[in-house]
Amino acid sequence: MTKNEEHTWKLTLAWDGTGFHGWQVQPGHLTIQGTLAGAIERITGERVLPQGSGRTDTGVHARGQVASFTLAAPIPPANLHRALNRALPETIRILSAEHAPSGFHARHSACAKTYEYRIFRGEICPPWLSRFVYALNWPLQVDAMRQAAALVLGEHDFTSFAASDPDLATRNAEPAAAEESLHGKSAGVRVIYASSWHEERHEDGDLLLYRIRGNGFLHHMVRNLVGTFLDAGRGHIAPEEVRAILERRSRSAAGPTAPARGLFLDHVEYPPASSPEP
The missing domain is CATH 3.30.70.660 (Pseudouridine synthase I, catalytic domain, C-terminal subdomain)
Incomplete structure (x- = not known):
């Protein structure tokens, strides 16, 4: 891919939800979405808001949540996968990181x-x-x-x-x-x-x-x-x-x-x- 070409990403995540105020970003609260967005920005310099397949409440866990977003950074999937797990707290793990077809959306594309x-x-x-x-x-x-x-x-x-x-x-x-x-x-x-x-x-x-x-x-x-x-x-x-x-x-x-x-x-x-x- 070229340096300025945006690619759609699909992440599969697992987490212990005990210390988080659910998935969705909320002012003044620690959330999965906000924590993931911060890790992506630290790695790539791009500010994105990952879209999840759905919201989970405070204290709810995940073994296979899916998130999607687009990035312009030309980073190989294996490198992003490794870097995210280094940047995220141990209570959130990226199980896989891969390119997805243009238009893929973690929530709207789910069946x-x-x-x-x-x-x-x-x-x-x-x-x-x-x-x-x-x-x-x-x-x-x-x-x-x-x-x-x-x-x-x-x-x-x-x-x-x-x-x-x-x-x-x-x-x-x-x-x-x-x-x-x-x-x-x-x-x-x-x-x-x-x-x-x-x-x-x-x-x-x-x-x-x-x-x-x-x-x-x-x-x-x-x-x-x-x-x-x-x-x-x-x-x-x-x-x-x-x-x-x-x-x-x-x-x-x-x-x-x-x-x-x-x-x-x-x-x-x-x-x-x-x-x-x-």
Whole structure:
């Protein structure tokens, strides 16, 4: 590439969100986006604002967030990858750095995202896990939680599971590109492709994992779903009540918001046309 030619970049990142005020730049707060932008500027001398596949809240972690931006600096991908990991704090790691086709956008080009929520099941949560799980030792009917989770599959209006806050009009989503096909429908409509609970046994204690894959997610949607499924697991609601909660389209109908520390943005998917340039 020539010195003055701009290239689109695609980064895949992982981070421990404990010490950050979420992804999006906010005045007076330490954020992932702001920290990444600062590292890019120190390396290249160019001031850019990396665009993420979606926003994550304070305390939420990521194993596969994607960010995009353009640079004029003629830096090889391997060099940028190495330099960013040297410039960033150890709580943020760049997993890959590559060129992407012109017009690629981490959010608008995405077609699906997967989140995972982790619940620790045991008497004592080890300190090395406590930042990354919701430690919960209540008796739970996991089969009831599985039944409830299955009821959100397909296309639904998830307004009941969206955060009730004055910023909802702009934060109302971490929309993927597939959201464009929902034009003319309620802003709360999303399509969920997978929604399931799994149990894992570990030496440190058992984990209960919720995985959900969809074309887009509302603000707090996954954490509100988890809180509602936990209500079903505790016997506070019947699993089939999830249908009525969806139909109510009211945040007050759903369960509590599960803590941020158990949530991970697992990975983001893109159509083949969004693959990196050879």
